[in-house]
Amino acid sequence: MSTSTPGGDVPVRRIDRILAFMSLGLLALSVLCFFAIMIGSASGAMMNTGVWPVIGVLVFIAPIVAFVLLLTVLITSIARRARANRGS
Template sequence: MTDNNPQNISRFERVLAFMLLGLVILSVGTFLAIIIGTWQGMGSSDFASGIWPVVVMVPYIGLPLAFILLITLMITSVVRRSRDNKRTLTQR
């Protein structure tokens, strides 16, 4: 049987999901900026000045942090589903 009640997703899970999405998009965008900059002829000395050091470091920090957020989101989702299943079993 299917349950017609929608799943209650907590605010914490929504925040985690949007943070994860934002970090991945930001990291991929900066990675593409580095690729395009290299394609346009920028050398390693050019990436050492201006805003480029920050752009270069974003994927190094953002992608592992996004992975940690993904693991956290998966764990919170499993815990929520487990609690919902226990609640429905006790109501029967």
């Protein structure tokens, strides 16, 4: 059985919400960049000039950063819940 905190659920802090939405935004950006690369390749764009190298790097870097942000939210929420349960 799980025990509940005396005051109900622990409130969500603003920083947790910001980090979660940043993670979601980075994942969406990564998917959009992936589709942009697919469309650009099909249309014969030069992938080594212009903004294409930045888009290519975003496809690899953005999901990693999003995962780190999600882990940060998870760790901080676990620590906050433990602190709330220990204080009661």
